[in-house]
Structure formats: structure tokens, C-alpha cells
Amino acid sequence: MIASMIMLTAGLSLNGHLPPLIPWQGQSEQLMQTTGPLTTDFELSEGERSPNYQQTVAFVERLVAANPTQFRARDIGFSQSGRAIKMLVASEQSQFSAAMLKNNNKPTLLIxxxxxxxxxxxxxxxxxxxxxxxxxxxRDLLSKVNILFIPILNVDGHERSSQYNRINQRGPTDMGFRTNANNLNLNRDFTKLDTPEVRAVLKVINEYQPDLYLDVHVTDGADYQYDITYGFTPSFASESPAIAQVLETKIKPTIDTALAKQGHIPGPLVFAMDKRDFKKGIAGWVASPRFSNGWGDLAAVPTILVENHSLKPYKQRVLGTYILYDGLISALSEHYIELEKAVIKEQKHLPQQLVVKRSYAKQPDLISFKGVAYKHFKSAISGQTEAKYLGKPQQYDALPIYWQKEVAVKVDVPDKFYIPPAYPDIVKKLTIQGIKVTKLDETYSKSEALKQASITNYTFAKQPFEGRFRVDATFNFDVKNSVDLTGWYEVATAQAKGELATHLLHPQAPDSFFSWGEFNTIFQRTEYVENYALEPFARSMLKENPAMALEFDRKIREDKEFASDPAARMDWLYAQTPYYDQAYLKYPILMSFKEK
Ligand SMILES: [Zn+2]
Known part of the structure; x- marks a missing residue:
């Protein structure tokens, strides 16, 4: 065992298993300093290494010590293992509070x-x-923007450090792990809020209301020429199209120009349709709100997802990221008023129906794409045809892209949601989401009819996903009259984050609390029923209700399985009695709809 491990290590040099590189040089290499004050660990290692958590915190402290009038560090939260999540606030003239940043006539960028x-x-x-x-x-940068910078959000995953965490990625030499210490993926947690890390980010967004939120990643997939890829929900599939249009027409061109000028190759987000045959095209993924960028689209928070190309060397990726920041800061300082107007427009907009799920278009659009040549070979290892990337540029003039733009599920947006007092955790999560919730006072009753979703069919996931058993269900919407709402919580959809509130609280939405299994207790009936009591009760019930008796007789005549199953017969009858659990399979959050 040990001998073979040693042979494996000797046979594979680090990254020797990865496709060949296209040589790269860029002007941005001039940005690196090798000596002098505040030289970073990355620069000291000639672009090979990234500092660990302690070194990272120490560097933040050195930055603040070097420039206390423009930098301040704070803890925005703690991981489950107790590590502080640091944020550096950078602003001219010690304007560090959220109120000061809001009023200094500069946009605020959250990185x-x-x-x-x-x-x-x-x-x-x-x-x-x-x-x-x-x-x-x-100096020019802070004359243009205020910066909020979170150096490591997943602080626990960062310290699960190894050379062997990401087989598809060229550096840094040691790198952290994808998920947090509880093995939860933070970038699936933007609606359910199970992790202290994402809760911390949303608190920052509520407090500072940044003009733009930038979430920086590295890719996992195919090979191509682009080194810096990034994107956001395109305006044709967006719930905040006015924001998307500003990003498309004002922000993106400036970033792309800055990157190209410094020798980088900016490109779109890329998800191959067929990982072994790239020419089949790419999937135009539209993020749902469990992801940072999908959440931003629904919450009217301009959000850009950066995915640096994992096969490019660490140094090239980091330098490209610096240029992307630089270009974004220029673009933001020039266009933030337009962006703020778009945000206000989207905050005020509330559709009658909200798209909660989209599917991929059958017909592709065609794009020009800077690919990398590959060939196919029959692998004796996998037993199938595999792709081998060849490290040579290949231009596609008409690569298919299948956009996830078709509407798959839409829901009617209620005027208000009503949450029973027994769900304070839901209320707490809504508050962290930046959604206003009102507690109804002691004598509140609703004269108008409310609607309640009753589950007609459901399936639970066979496996846990992100620590939860998700549920898919179909519903009937029943009318409930004169409900006493004393002590309940009211969520009006006519508020800045009304679309987000609708997605979270509507049980038909795929990233709702319901779909994530937050209401799984309603799937269980708990009171017992004895046949010696039910049998005589049912007999007199049928005698007094001829229509029910007819229905029961018809079921026995027409449904052989039912007829021969005493438990099913008694269960059907039990469901007709007033003893039956009226909360079983009923979604407890009620909705009211405005008269049309
Ligand atoms: Zn990622």
C-alpha cells in the first residue's frame, strides 16, 4: 500500500495530469511586487501560494495598521468551528459606518x-x-468607490487545506475545500440559511446595501482560452431585467476592455452540455435563488458571479481578478446612478405572477467562442470514448448555447402571507433575508377569505441534499374563512424584497422553505383511532349523510383494491369525520389575494 503510494507520487508531478497550457504573458504581471512593504504571501511565492487563515488575518491587520484612516476590519460572524469571518471596510476619510458609506456619494462594492x-x-x-x-x-480607487472585502467567507473549509482538494485546478499549491466544516455548500444556502457564513453575508448586505455584490469562484469544467469568465442573470431571463440591462450595457463592456488591455481573455460563464464533446455546446444556466447570483437577481441586488478558469495557472487567474476589480470599480463609479435607478425600479416592481422555475430552451442561440482543440480516444481505463484537450486554440464561430429561459413554473403572487406564531424560525430567516415582517396585534381577525395550500401529491427525495430531504408536491388551494390571526406574522409582498418573499414562502417555488423540507412535520398524522369507536361512528355518519353513503358504496363497487382493504375503507371513513386531523398535509402559511 505504502509502496504503491510512493510510486504514484513519483510518477505524477503536480498538475502533470492536466491538459497542456497555452503560454501566457500579460501586462498585468507588472502589478506584482517582490520586495517592499506589504508584499503579499502570493507575491513572495511568485504567484504559487495563498496564505492560510492566520496569515490572512495577520495581513488584514497589517493593511489596517498601514492605513488606519482608509481601512477598518471587523468580524461579520463566526463559523461553526468558531473562526471569525473578517471583513475589511475601505473608504476615504474614515467613513466606515454603513450610514456614512450610504451618504458619501460613492457606490459601495462588496467583494x-x-x-x-x-x-x-x-x-x-x-x-x-x-x-x-x-x-x-x-489612490484613485477609493475616490471612486467604497469597498467591503470579505477575504475568506468559508473560513473552516479554507483550513481543510491540501494539494489534493481540486484535481482540475492549477494552484495555489495548497488550497481549501469546497464546503464548510458541516459539509454544507455555502453557495446553495442563500434561501434556506442553514449556515452562519451565509447568514453573515446577508446581514452585511442588509446593513450596507452595496451597489454591487461580487462573488469570486474558480470553474470546474471544460478547457477553453478564456481565463476570466463571469456573468449574471441575463435580462431576458431575469426577475430584475432593468438591473441586468445596466450590467450588460454599462458594466460588462468596461470590465472586458480592461481585461483585454492587460492581456487577459474575458469570457462568458461556461457549462458544457457534454463534458466529453464540447462542440455540442454550452448550457446557459440561470441561477435559482439558492445561489448568490440567483438570490441577487430575485432580491434586486446587482450581483456578478466570477468563475476564473481552473486550468489557468494561479498567478494568471489572480492577476486577472485584480484587473476585473479595477475595471468593475471604474464602471461602477461611472454608472452607479443608473444602477441605483434600476434597483429602485425593480424594488418597486411586483408582478402578478412570479416565475419560480425555468427550463432550458430546445433551440440554441449561436455564439462565437474561443475554444481549445480536443481529440477523442478510446480509454482502456474508463472503457468509453474520452476527450483529450490539446492546448491549441480553436475558434467556434457558431457554438450552440441553450439558455435556461423557458418559463416552467409561475405562481400567483399573493397580496400577503400569514405565518402562524409557531414558526418563529421562519420569521427569523425572513428578517435576515431583509424582508419586513409585522406581528399582528392582539385582536386581529381577517374578514376576507384566505387561501391555504393543501398537498394533493408528494414525493420526498431519496437522498439528503445539503443536509435536507427536499420535497416535491402538488397542491389544491382551499378557501379559509374568518381565521383568527391574533399573534400571527404578516408579510406584505408590496415591499422591496417582495419577489424574494414570494419565492421563499410560496410552497410551489423550488427554493422555498417548504421545498427545502422546513415543513416536513405536516406530512405526519399523529392521533390514533380505534375501530371499535370508528365503526359505530361511521355507521351513523353514513345513515345521516346519504350522499356520503352513496359515494362510499360507489367506491366499494368500482375499486376492488379498496373494497378488499379494511384499513383503506376505515381510513376513508375516518377522513370524513370531524375527528380527522385538519392540519394534516396543510401548508400552515396562509395567503390573501387582492380582488382583481
Ligand atoms: Zn465555486
Whole structure:
């Protein structure tokens, strides 16, 4: 065992298993300093390494010590293992509070690195940029924007460090792990909020209301020429199309120009349709709100997802990220008023129906794409045809892209949701989401009819996903009259995050609390029923209800299985009695709809 391990190590040099590189040089290499104050660990290692958690915290403290009038560090939360999640606030003239940032006539940019801790480029790029600000080389940056910078969001995953965490990625030498210490993926947690890390980010977003939220990752998939890929929900599939249009027409062109000028190759987010045959095209993924960028789209928070290309060397990726920040800061300072207007427009907009699920278009659009040549070979290892990327550029003039833009499920947006007092955890999560919740006072009753979702069919996932058993269900919507709502919580959808509130609280939405299994207790009937009591009760019930008796007789005549199953017969009768559990399979959150 040990002998074969040693042979394996000797036979494979680090990254020797990865496709060949296309050589790269860029102007951005000039950004690196090798000596002098505040040289980063990344630079000291010539672009090979990223500092560990302690070194990262120490560097944040050195930045603040070097420039206390422009930098301040704070803890925004703690991981389950008790590590502090740091955030650096950078602003001219010690304007560090949320209120000061809001009123200093500059946009605020939130940069988040390491939500997947192995994908840590965003940290080392921002450290170089902040160093250049601290040393006065880039004074211009803080005259344009305020910066909120989270160097590592997934602090526990960051310390599960190894050379062997990401087989598809060229550096840094040691890198963290994707999930947190509880093996939860933070970038699936934006609606259910199970992790303290994502709860911390949402609190920051509520407090500072950044003009743009940037979430920096590294890819997992195919090979191509682009080194810096990024994106956001496109306007044609967006719940905040006014925001998407500003990102498309004002922000993106400036970023792309900055990157190209410095020798980088910006591109779109890429998810191959067939991992072994790239020419079949790419999937135009539209994120649902469990993801940072899907959440931003629904919450009217302009959000950009960066995915640096994992096969490019760490140094090239980090330098490209610095340039992306630089371009984004220029674009934001020029266009933030337009972006703020778009945000206000989207916050005020409430559709009658909300799209909660989209599917992929059958017909592709065609795009020009800078690919990498590959060939096929029959693998004796996998027993199938595999792709081998050849390290040579290949231009596709008409690569199919299948956009996830078709509406699959829409729901009617209620005027209000009503949450029973027994669900304080839901209320707490809504508050962290930035959604206003009102507690109804002591004598509140609703004269108008409310609607309640009753489950008609359901299936539970066979396996847990993100620690939960998700549920798929279909519903009938029943009318409930004169419900006493004393002590309940009211959520009006006519509020800035009304679309997000609708997705979270409507049980038909795939990222609702319901779909994530938050209401799984309603799937169980708990009171017992004895046949010696039910049998005589049912007999007199049928005698007094001829219609029910006819229905029962018809079922026995027409449904042989039912007829021969005493338990099913008694169960059917029990469901007709007033003793039956009226809360069974009933979604407890009620809705009211405005008269049309
Ligand atoms: Zn990622």
C-alpha cells in the first residue's frame, strides 16, 4: 500500500495530469511586487501560494495598521468551528459606518472571496489591490468607490487545506475545500440559511446595501482560452431585467476592455452540455435563488458571479481578478446612478405572477467562442470514448448555447402571507433575508377569505441534499374563512424584497422553505383511532349523510383494491369525520389575494 503510494507520487508531478497550457504573458504581471512593504504571501511565492487563515488575518491587520484612516476590519460572524469571518471596510476619510458609506456619494462594492474555499483567487487579488491603495499607488480607487472585502467567507473549509482538494485546478499549491466544516455548500444556502457564513453575508448586505455584490469562484469544467469568465442573470431571463440591462450595457463592456488591455481573455460563464464533446455546446444556466447570483437577481441586488478558469495557472487567474476589480470599480463609479435607478425600479416592481422555475430552451442561440482543440480516444481505463484537450486554440464561430429561459413554473403572487406564531424560525430567516415582517396585534381577525395550500401529491427525495430531504408536491388551494390571526406574522409582498418573499414562502417555488423540507412535520398524522369507536361512528355518519353513503358504496363497487382493504375503507371513513386531523398535509402559511 505504502509502496504503491510512493510510486504514484513519483510518477505524477503536480498538475502533470492536466491538459497542456497555452503560454501566457500579460501586462498585468507588472502589478506584482517582490520586495517592499506589504508584499503579499502570493507575491513572495511568485504567484504559487495563498496564505492560510492566520496569515490572512495577520495581513488584514497589517493593511489596517498601514492605513488606519482608509481601512477598518471587523468580524461579520463566526463559523461553526468558531473562526471569525473578517471583513475589511475601505473608504476615504474614515467613513466606515454603513450610514456614512450610504451618504458619501460613492457606490459601495462588496467583494466576497472564498465562498468555496479552494477557489481563493479573489483573496490574493484584493490583497494586492488594497496594498496598492495603502501605499498610495492606487489612490484613485477609493475616490471612486467604497469597498467591503470579505477575504475568506468559508473560513473552516479554507483550513481543510491540501494539494489534493481540486484535481482540475492549477494552484495555489495548497488550497481549501469546497464546503464548510458541516459539509454544507455555502453557495446553495442563500434561501434556506442553514449556515452562519451565509447568514453573515446577508446581514452585511442588509446593513450596507452595496451597489454591487461580487462573488469570486474558480470553474470546474471544460478547457477553453478564456481565463476570466463571469456573468449574471441575463435580462431576458431575469426577475430584475432593468438591473441586468445596466450590467450588460454599462458594466460588462468596461470590465472586458480592461481585461483585454492587460492581456487577459474575458469570457462568458461556461457549462458544457457534454463534458466529453464540447462542440455540442454550452448550457446557459440561470441561477435559482439558492445561489448568490440567483438570490441577487430575485432580491434586486446587482450581483456578478466570477468563475476564473481552473486550468489557468494561479498567478494568471489572480492577476486577472485584480484587473476585473479595477475595471468593475471604474464602471461602477461611472454608472452607479443608473444602477441605483434600476434597483429602485425593480424594488418597486411586483408582478402578478412570479416565475419560480425555468427550463432550458430546445433551440440554441449561436455564439462565437474561443475554444481549445480536443481529440477523442478510446480509454482502456474508463472503457468509453474520452476527450483529450490539446492546448491549441480553436475558434467556434457558431457554438450552440441553450439558455435556461423557458418559463416552467409561475405562481400567483399573493397580496400577503400569514405565518402562524409557531414558526418563529421562519420569521427569523425572513428578517435576515431583509424582508419586513409585522406581528399582528392582539385582536386581529381577517374578514376576507384566505387561501391555504393543501398537498394533493408528494414525493420526498431519496437522498439528503445539503443536509435536507427536499420535497416535491402538488397542491389544491382551499378557501379559509374568518381565521383568527391574533399573534400571527404578516408579510406584505408590496415591499422591496417582495419577489424574494414570494419565492421563499410560496410552497410551489423550488427554493422555498417548504421545498427545502422546513415543513416536513405536516406530512405526519399523529392521533390514533380505534375501530371499535370508528365503526359505530361511521355507521351513523353514513345513515345521516346519504350522499356520503352513496359515494362510499360507489367506491366499494368500482375499486376492488379498496373494497378488499379494511384499513383503506376505515381510513376513508375516518377522513370524513370531524375527528380527522385538519392540519394534516396543510401548508400552515396562509395567503390573501387582492380582488382583481
Ligand atoms: Zn465555486
Amino acid at each position: 466576497q472571496a472564498g465562498i468555496h474555499a479552494g477557489e481563493i483567487d479573489g483573496k490574493d487579488a484584493a490583497f494586492m489591490m488594497l496594498r496598492d491603495i495603502a501605499l498610495g499607488k492606487r
